[in-house]
Amino acid sequence: MTVYRKLLPTDLNAYRDHLLRLSANDRYARFCGFKTDEAIAGYCRGIDWRFTIMVGCFVRGELRAVAELRTEPKVWPGAGELAVSVEPGFQNQGFGSGVMRRILTMARNRAIRRLVLICLTSNRRMQAIARKFLGDLESDCGEVTGRIQLPWPDQVSLLQEALDGGTAMVNGMLDQWQGAPDPEPAAA
Ligand SMILES: CC(C)(COP(=O)(O)OP(=O)(O)OC[C@H]1O[C@@H](n2cnc3c(N)ncnc32)[C@H](O)[C@@H]1OP(=O)(O)O)[C@@H](O)C(=O)NCCC(=O)NCCS
Structure with missing residues (x-):
């Protein structure tokens, strides 16, 4: 089952392991530069959860x-x-678009009005997503930048986040049940 949800500080190791599983090219694309395993671990340790939403x-x-x-x-x-x-x-397979759509709703609901996304000129897939959600892109010096001006939150955006949260909770529970081994037959 696929579960989208907000990450918490307790997910830090899972996030670090996720970034470590990226290929060398994908790491380069993600950080617009080379990152060793140690640098990725340091990057994750440096996350300030007060100002970071994932x-x-x-x-x-x-x-x-x-x-x-x-x-x-x-x-x-x-x-x-x-x-x-x-x-x-x-x-x-749509996962990049899935997390992007949800983070934009969360950003809007936290009154974040201006967002920027920077990727390499060669990163066509990221540009396709950025164009879909952010609109026109600016290109300069090997990098492409997407910017978006978010509207203020409204009932629909708040409801959307509440629905996303509720769906995550239900799917998370179903996922745990599905993954649980069959119970031992009760002793006679
Ligand atoms: C870039 C990245 C985030 C995209 O995530 P993803 O889950 O593969 O993307 P999605 O499946 O949601 O969408 C891919 C889009 O690119 C399009 N696409 C795929 N290959 C393409 C190509 N060669 N040229 C143009 N568009 C392409 C798809 O059609 C799709 O667009 P659509 O939804 O309008 O049909 C992912 O590939 C990744 O993590 N790459 C490494 C790290 C990185 O580059 N991060 C970005 C730095 S901010």
Whole structure:
């Protein structure tokens, strides 16, 4: 079963392991530069959960895709930067779009008004998603930037997030039951 949900600080190791499973090319695309295993572990340790929102996609209980939104309220009030990662073997199946759609709803509901996403010019797949959700892209010096001005939250966006949260809870429970081994036959 596929479960989308907000990531919590207790998911930090799962996020680190997800990033470590990215191929060298995907790591380069995700961070717009090389990252060793140690650098990825350090990056995860450095996450400030007060200013970071993440949505993950769990496939059969394993974290396979994440949208990460970083904000810096003191430096850029009301603004944030987005990044998405989907593991090899799970790409091109809609998971990147799935986490992206959900993180945009969450950002909007937290009154984040301006979002930016930067990816490499060669990253056609990310550009397809960015174009779908953010609109026109700007290209410069080997990088492509997507920007979006989010509207204020409204009843629909709040309801959407509540529905996403409720669906995540129900799917998470069903997933656990499905994965549970058959109970031992009761002793006579
Ligand atoms: C980029 C990435 C996040 C995309 O996630 P994904 O789950 O594979 O993407 P989706 O399946 O949701 O959508 C892919 C879109 O790209 C399109 N696409 C696929 N290959 C393409 C190509 N060669 N050229 C143009 N578009 C392409 C698909 O048609 C689809 O668009 P659609 O939904 O309008 O049909 C994922 O491949 C990834 O994690 N790559 C490595 C890390 C990375 O590049 N991160 C981005 C940095 S912010």
